[in-house]
Every structure is written in C-alpha cells, then in structure tokens.
Amino acid sequence: DTEVTQTPKHLVMGMTNKKSLKCEQHMGHRAMYWYKQKAKKPPELMFVYSYEKLSINESVPSRFSPECPNSSLLNLHLHALQPEDSALYLCASSQGYSNQPQHFGDGTRLSIL
Amino acid sequence: AQKVTQAQTEISVVEKEDVTLDCVYETRDTTYYLFWYKQPPSGELVFLIRRNSFDEQNEISGRYSWNFQKSTSSFNFTITASQVVDSAVYFCALSEENTPLVFGKGTRLSVIA
Numbered sequence: 001d002t003e004v005t006q007t008p009k010h011l012v013m014g015m016t017n018k019k020s021l022k023c024e025q026h027m028g029h030r031a032m033y034w035y036k037q038k039a040k041k042p043p044e045l046m047f048v049y050s051y052e053k054l055s056i057n058e059s060v061p062s063r064f065s066p067e068c069p070n071s072s073l074l075n076l077h078l079h080a081l082q083p084e085d086s087a088l089y090l091c092a093s094s095q096g097y098s099n100q101p102q103h104f105g106d107g108t109r110l111s112i113l
Numbered sequence: 114a115q116k117v118t119q120a121q122t123e124i125s126v127v128e129k130e131d132v133t134l135d136c137v138y139e140t141r142d143t144t145y146y147l148f149w150y151k152q153p154p155s156g157e158l159v160f161l162i163r164r165n166s167f168d169e170q171n172e173i174s175g176r177y178s179w180n181f182q183k184s185t186s187s188f189n190f191t192i193t194a195s196q197v198v199d200s201a202v203y204f205c206a207l208s209e210e211n212t213p214l215v216f217g218k219g220t221r222l223s224v225i226a
Contacts, residue, residue: 042204042216043158056213088156098208099146099165104158 003027006091006105014113015081021108023074023091031097032074034066035090037107043090049074050097081112115140117207119217126195127225134190134220136205142166147181147188148206148214158204164188195224 004025013019023032031050035043048056049068057066063085065077074091088109092102116139126132138147149161162172164181172179176193192199205217 040219040221042219045213048213058213090156090158092158098211098213101148101160101163102158102214103160104150106155106157109156 004091004093004103004105006089006108008108009106010109010111012111012113013078013081015083017081018077018079020078021076021089021091021110023076023093023105024072025093025103026072027093027095027103028071029093029095029103030071031094031100032068033092033094033102034074034076035092036085037088037090047076048097055097078110081110083112086110086112115142115145115207115209115212115215117205117215117217119203119205119220121220122218123221123223125223125225128197129194131191131193132195132222132224134192134203134205134222136188136190136217138186138188138205138207140207140209142209145207145209148208149179149188149190150204150206150216151201152204152219153201161190192222195222197224197226200224 007022034046037043046060047066052068063080067075088107090107091105094100094102118137145166147164150158178191180189202219202221204219206214208214
C-alpha cells in the first residue's frame with residue numbers, strides 16, 4: 001500500500017468531458033507533484049506545489065488545471081483533452097523540494113476517446 | 114543542464130543470477146542528489162535509495178547494493194540472486210539544488226523463473 005492515494009485508478013473520458021483526478025497524502029509533506037507518463041517512457045513533470053503554492057508549471061496546456069486545496073490534497077482538473085493525453089498520471093509528495101525522495105501514488109490510467 | 118543516462122533499455126536474467134543496472138549522470142553542480150526508483154507492472158514508483166554528492170559510501174540493503182563513483186559519474190545498482198518479483202522498470206534520477214527531479218529513460222528488468 002502506498003502512502004499517497006490517487007483516485008480514480010482508471011478513467012475513460014470523451015474529449016468534451018470535464019473530470020478531476022485526486023491525490024491525497026497524510027505524511028505532512030509540503031511539496032506535491034503531478035507527472036504524466038506515457039508507455040515505456042520515464043515520468044514527465046507537469047506541476048509542482050510547494051507549501052500549497054504553484055511553484056513550477058512545465059509549460060503544460062491549459063486543458064490541465066491543477067489545484068491544491070490544502071497541504072494534503074492535490075487535484076488535477078481535466079477539460080477538453082486530446083487523445084494524445086491518454087497516459088498514466090502520477091501524483092507524488094516529498095518532505096522538501098528537490099533533495100528529498102518523492103513518494104508516488106499508484107497513478108490514474110487515463111484514456112481519452 | 115543535468116542529465117541521466119541508462120544505457121541498458123532491457124535486461125533479461127534467469128532467477129538467482131546477479132544483475133547490475135548502470136546509471137551515468139551529468140551535472141555541473143557540486144551539490145546534487147541521486148535516486149533509484151522501481152516501477153513494477155502495477156504502475157507506482159517505489160523509492161529505493163537516495164544518495165547525496167558528498168556521500169560516496171556504497172550501500173547494501175538485503176539483496177540490493179549501490180555503487181556510487183564520482184570519478185566516473187556513475188551510480189550503479191546491483192541485485193544479487195535475482196527473483197521474479199524483481200521484474201520491473203528501474204529508473205535512476207538526479208536532482209540539483211532547487212531543481213526538479215530528472216529521470217533516466219529506465220531499464221526494464223525481466224527475471225525469468
């Protein structure tokens with residue numbers, strides 16, 4: 001069992017749908033991350049939140065909208081996605097940024113029809 | 114810019130064989146952090162080890178061992194007496210101070226019974 005919980009585990013949506021991915025951690029970590037991972041590729045960083053403030057946005061299209069309601073929760077709102085956005089979306093958290101190990105959730109497997 | 118190279122894309126070994134996964138990194142910083150993660154077929158990335166640039170001591174944890182050599186910019190990972198449960202994709206990663214984690218492309222290890 002991972003200490004970072006992601007829901008849902010699987011999501012199928014159409015290109016006009018709006019959905020949200022959720023991530024929760026109760027380790028008291030102050031940095032939280034969203035990654036996108038395509039098959040047979042390493043994870044690609046999308047967003048970093050540090051102390052509930054967005055600190056890094058890796059030029060992610062605006063159809064992905066992150067939100068950090070509090071120090072334990074991280075959401076990723078999805079709207080008007082494209083088929084190429086189908087991937088595994090991983091959430092992670094760490095005690096501090098950059099020098100601390102990140103703890104990952106199981107991911108959400110997203111398919112865009 | 115920091116960079117991580119995992120030259121071995123895929124490795125297959127027979128159970129009980131020893132296997133070494135190579136990782137070569139590039140950085141101009143004197144302070145940096147190296148990590149290994151395991152990603153089994155289920156998808157989550159599991160943190161295995163962190164090493165900072167000032168600590169070249171090798172580490173052993175059960176059947177796992179790591180060899181950090183600054184002279185060759187390498188941080189290799191050895192699994193002794195491999196088991197089927199070791200089958201996974203293994204990522205080496207690097208972060209400099211206040212920079213995001215950079216992953217290598219990963220090595221897919223298959224341990225055959």
